[in-house]
Ligand SMILES: [Zn+2]
């Protein structure tokens with residue numbers, strides 16, 4: 001790798017992956033190994049090719065296929081845009097809140113060793129606390145609030161810092177589901193009251209999982225930080241959340257250089273909002289990156305209450321209740337946020353590198369254990 005050009009995370013995995021495997025391979029969890037292999041082989045031929053033809057100059061172009069692994073830094077950007085477009089179509093015309101649930105530092109080591117059970121418990125406890133307090137008539141008084149949570153495990157320097165961000169439309173449905181009960185515009189629920197409910201629910205979940213005895217009793221006495229802020233419209237809150245959905249701890253643009261086996265990357269200081277740099281040994285960099293690989297199949301984005309796909313009252317119906325329009329009104333007029341979708345999805349079009357014409361998918365060649373298969377359009 002040339003130190004003069006900006007290295008990517010894939011470069012780092014290509015150059016140092018073998019050494020990492022040699023030194024830590026026997027102790028590596030299988031899913032970490034899978035991610036390492038996926039990243040260093042993404043769009044480098046191992047996953048086959050797709051063939052596109054230009055509609056203008058008729059020339060065929062071959063593209064190396066990506067690995068599709070959700071922890072891959074090469075793959076992530078595109079998906080994030082599609083997700084954002086889908087969520088925008090689900091936006092409601094109310095004030096939104098961003099609520100974050102963290103865990104005390106003393107518990108992080110334990111969580112890292114029991115990821116699946118603990119991540120599930122974090123979702124259960126935080127969503128349970130939100131639902132329980134939303135019931136209180138002093139706040140929203142709804143038995144059907146709705147929100148979307150995303151688990152994030154990293155801090156700015158790639159350190160292990162598990163927490164869940166929720167985007168929460170400010171209100172909920174009445175018991176008969178015929179009315180929208182609005183929260184206050186700049187206040188959803190008191191975090192001081194959320195925190196002990198969340199802590200206790202996590203404790204219960206640990207007891208159910210048979211893990212309680214491994215946690216120091218002091219952990220239940222410390223303050224579990226919960227943060228809530230009014231973020232305005234759905235649009236603003238989604239823009240805030242979207243980067244967390246498909247990003248994996250760090251993106252290429254933050255890698256400054258790799259020199260003398262040291263990776264230099266930038267991060268924004270939380271307090272001062274000033275950009276700083278962090279320098280770590282390249283093995284430590286790979287270790288920090290891989291500790292954020294989620295257990296296989298773990299769902300890190302979850303919808304609850306009226307935001308969940310299983311809710312009997314549709315989001316269209318809820319939007320109607322909020323605006324108080326009749327059922328005959330045209331859907332699109334009532335949901336102005338939807339108009340951005342087409343712009344977002346236009347990005348999917350691939351253009352000819354020679355003439356700029358639109359490329360159309362012709363076929364894909366995908367390697368398998370017994371040889372390649374060809375998929376025609
Ligand atoms: Zn062309």
Ligand SMILES: [Zn+2]
Pocket residue numbers: 038039042043066067068069072073074075
């Ligand atoms: Zn990939």
